[in-house]
Amino acid sequence: MSMPYYVSPEQMMQDKAEYARKGISRGRSTIAMEYEAGILLFADNASTLYKISEIYDRIAFAGAGKYSEFEHLRKAGIRHADMTGYVYSREDVTARSLANAYSQTIGSVFSQEVKPLEIEILVVEVGERREENGIYRIQFDGSIHDERSFAVVGGNSEALNEALKTRYALSPLKGALQLCREVLAEGDDRKNGRGTFEAAVLDRTQKGRQFRRLDAATLETYFK
Amino acid sequence: MSPFQLNDPGSSFHDLLQSQYPRLFLGRSDTAHALTDNAQLLQSVPHGTTILALRYRDGVVICGDRRATEGYTISERRIEKVYKTDETSAIAISGAAGPCIEMTRLFQVELEHYEKLEGTLLSMEGKANKLSQMIKTNLPMAMQGLVVIPIYAGYDLKRKIGRIFKYDVAGGRYEERDYYATGSGGRDAKATLKRLFKTDLSGEGATRIALEAIYDAAEADVATGGPDMLRGIFPNVKRISEQGVEDVPDEAVKTVYETMIAELGRG
Numbered sequence: 001m002s003m004p005y006y007v008s009p010e011q012m013m014q015d016k017a018e019y020a021r022k023g024i025s026r027g028r029s030t031i032a033m034e035y036e037a038g039i040l041l042f043a044d045n046a047s048t049l050y051k052i053s054e055i056y057d058r059i060a061f062a063g064a065g066k067y068s069e070f071e072h073l074r075k076a077g078i079r080h081a082d083m084t085g086y087v088y089s090r091e092d093v094t095a096r097s098l099a100n101a102y103s104q105t106i107g108s109v110f111s112q113e114v115k116p117l118e119i120e121i122l123v124v125e126v127g128e129r130r131e132e133n134g135i136y137r138i139q140f141d142g143s144i145h146d147e148r149s150f151a152v153v154g155g156n157s158e159a160l161n162e163a164l165k166t167r168y169a170l171s172p173l174k175g176a177l178q179l180c181r182e183v184l185a186e187g188d189d190r191k192n193g194r195g196t197f198e199a200a201v202l203d204r205t206q207k208g209r210q211f212r213r214l215d216a217a218t219l220e221t222y223f224k
Numbered sequence: 225m226s227p228f229q230l231n232d233p234g235s236s237f238h239d240l241l242q243s244q245y246p247r248l249f250l251g252r253s254d255t256a257h258a259l260t261d262n263a264q265l266l267q268s269v270p271h272g273t274t275i276l277a278l279r280y281r282d283g284v285v286i287c288g289d290r291r292a293t294e295g296y297t298i299s300e301r302r303i304e305k306v307y308k309t310d311e312t313s314a315i316a317i318s319g320a321a322g323p324c325i326e327m328t329r330l331f332q333v334e335l336e337h338y339e340k341l342e343g344t345l346l347s348m349e350g351k352a353n354k355l356s357q358m359i360k361t362n363l364p365m366a367m368q369g370l371v372v373i374p375i376y377a378g379y380d381l382k383r384k385i386g387r388i389f390k391y392d393v394a395g396g397r398y399e400e401r402d403y404y405a406t407g408s409g410g411r412d413a414k415a416t417l418k419r420l421f422k423t424d425l426s427g428e429g430a431t432r433i434a435l436e437a438i439y440d441a442a443e444a445d446v447a448t449g450g451p452d453m454l455r456g457i458f459p460n461v462k463r464i465s466e467q468g469v470e471d472v473p474d475e476a477v478k479t480v481y482e483t484m485i486a487e488l489g490r491g
Binding site: 050053054055075078079082083085086087209 | 233237240241244245248329330333336337340341343
């Protein structure tokens, strides 16, 4: 009779965490940053597969790590938000509830499945005033962080976070875009040409759905 | 709320609702059975009436009166029957007000849901077909008298024209070339549209014809509300073009009616 070999829970969790971290840091970074009229989402992304997406009127999503995995979560988030908004009202859809749902799902995958999700995601919500903004960062094990001013996920996120800590100041959109581009370029030894970024804003001055993508041509005008 | 599930339920909100929240779903056959075939009960359900749409140079004009009736009683003077469904389309509803408004809301979410999940807009044809399927699922309710008969109109961004779709209770979808009107005053409105319609109308011209058609329908049909100068209630009009859906403000509608009535008085 063969004996099942024993692995201590600590060891197992550590292995899983290490595996997930490795996967996430292999990718490129995505930044969420408050600017004067809302929140900017900015990703180092040369492909046409989006990392940033609209979820609801005031809520957006950004993922880092394995595309197939965060794409799945993105869709689940849209379904959750649309269903809540349909059953109750559009005002009742909040980023906090969504971030909690994500945290629960990701957390249970981490503890129950053999392979953890190799992702880190951002759920952001723009408020009527800046104090009402919400930036939630959710990690591969389901831990959730309520961030202020900015947050970075994926790639070399720790270094970028440090860089932003000293240089961030609330500014108009142009300033925020330039700062994002600068720190991404510095934190990365690969050369970034223009037009390899993906950017979108949640703009509180916009009526109705406040999510808006900034295409390459628009970005160009800001980087001049 | 909705559990996050690992097998993908697709990009349709309508299907998602059907599979996850069957109790909220329109047209459930057991709800329809629960409704007895009671004419009196049905009369206590508000019904919306005359709606129409016509094409013009840059797109399409869609319009509806503001009255809802319960049998021979006016139950609502300010009901809205024309709703924007996305950036380039709108729906006008006639039939049982409750299910109509519910279906409109569901259709609005459906279009937005698809756009967000897929990252792209549905084609005009695709949207019209989806609405047809939704009306078909309401058939059990329609058989009990709770009918939903919309007109769906929008600007087709690919073909660069305004398009009008009409529906029957069974979900049948038919495209109209120039104009269409339905609801209890639909026949009278259509007569006016037929008389006045020309191709290549201006936006203002088409708006005036739409309002005149509602006026004529209100004169002949008790369930259709005309302009109410006393209370300041006017038919809803939206113009849809490549630039999007534009509401024609009440003041503009009022001016059109004042001119029209002055002309009628002289004639």
